[in-house]
Amino acid sequence: MAIGFIGTGRMGSMLVRALLGADRPIDEDVWASNRSPEKLEDLSFRYQRLRTGENRELARECRTLFLCVRPADTAEALEEVRAELTPEHLLVTITNVVELERLAAAVPCRTAKVIPSFAQFVRRGVSLLMPGPRATAEDLARLHDLLERVSRVYEISESQSRAATNVVSCGPGFLARFCAGWAEAAHDMQPDIPMGDWEFLVWETVRATAELPRAGIAGKEILEEVSTPGGMTYEGLQAMDEVLPAMWAEVMRRTAERERILRAEIEL
Ligand SMILES: NC(=O)c1ccc[n+]([C@@H]2O[C@H](COP(=O)([O-])OP(=O)(O)OC[C@H]3O[C@@H](n4cnc5c(N)ncnc54)[C@H](OP(=O)(O)O)[C@@H]3O)[C@@H](O)[C@H]2O)c1
Numbered sequence: 001m002a003i004g005f006i007g008t009g010r011m012g013s014m015l016v017r018a019l020l021g022a023d024r025p026i027d028e029d030v031w032a033s034n035r036s037p038e039k040l041e042d043l044s045f046r047y048q049r050l051r052t053g054e055n056r057e058l059a060r061e062c063r064t065l066f067l068c069v070r071p072a073d074t075a076e077a078l079e080e081v082r083a084e085l086t087p088e089h090l091l092v093t094i095t096n097v098v099e100l101e102r103l104a105a106a107v108p109c110r111t112a113k114v115i116p117s118f119a120q121f122v123r124r125g126v127s128l129l130m131p132g133p134r135a136t137a138e139d140l141a142r143l144h145d146l147l148e149r150v151s152r153v154y155e156i157s158e159s160q161s162r163a164a165t166n167v168v169s170c171g172p173g174f175l176a177r178f179c180a181g182w183a184e185a186a187h188d189m190q191p192d193i194p195m196g197d198w199e200f201l202v203w204e205t206v207r208a209t210a211e212l213p214r215a216g217i218a219g220k221e222i223l224e225e226v227s228t229p230g231g232m233t234y235e236g237l238q239a240m241d242e243v244l245p246a247m248w249a250e251v252m253r254r255t256a257e258r259e260r261i262l263r264a265e266i267e268l
Helices: 010-020 037-046 055-061 071-084 100-106 118-122 137-147 158-168 171-189 195-215 220-226 232-265
Strands: 002-006 030-033 062-067 090-093 110-115 126-131 152-155
Touching: 002 010, 002 055, 010 030, 010 037, 010 118, 030 037, 030 055, 055 062, 055 071, 062 071, 071 232, 090 100, 090 137, 100 110, 110 137, 110 158, 118 171, 126 137, 126 158, 137 152, 158 171, 158 232, 171 195
Parallel strands: 002 030, 002 062, 062 090, 090 110, 126 152
Antiparallel strands: 110 126
8 A cells, every 4th residue: 555745845755755764664655746846856866766756646556645735735736636536545634724624525535634743854753643534543553653653653633733733843943943042142142152052052952951851850850950949040940931931822822823824725
């Protein structure tokens, strides 16, 4: 049962590369298509076993199809494959903008949603998995098996997806911005240490802190260990407490609002 990826932009190509390079390689044929040929040529040059074709050909050859195009391109991509889709197909959307009920109403096949993360580039992080209308337990088990090769898999319902996506999928971006601001503030305070060094110091600290749970120290315990009441870390944390809750609430509010706007703009 071949697997196809329609759209090999950032996410589609990342998923193809992660899966084809996984420690537990997939036995099935992997196919990919893309609107413009360049990205596809680059991928098939790197991975000789990758098969490429037009969208319709992918739908004929693959029973599991990942739709990795932007929301605004979804209707057109669906139009190109719709005639080939049957109840034997499992169509997987990777965006929260495309609601599963709407997708299922537009196609005759089974549906699911997977929200990947750029962290899968290094075969880490979390993939969110959501069943759609007509998806079977076998479909979910199969997606689980596939995604576990490149990530931890967390199953949720679609109504939980915005908040979860803000953590696992937007997470690398949010963290990168947070760390960039941190390095810039340190550089402003001490410009005689080069910016590149500040970036190294910040990211090495992030990496080490992310490893602490392996030693049984996580969350609040880290705060207890590093923050002596009345000390400087304590003071810095007080400053963060004054702004971060409002910032995170705004991040959640704005992403949800943007999702609503984009959902209203698409027609399937
Ligand atoms: N980026 C992330 O971190 C992330 C995380 C989770 C989910 N997502 C979701 O993933 C989806 C794709 O995002 P992205 O960042 O990968 O976008 P992207 O880099 O723009 O990639 C989209 C790709 O789809 C191709 N495409 C468009 N219409 C097509 C069609 N009819 N048939 C075949 N290919 C077509 C485009 O081809 P061209 O080369 O012609 O442009 C492009 O390569 C979005 O819905 C996004 O919400 C993204």
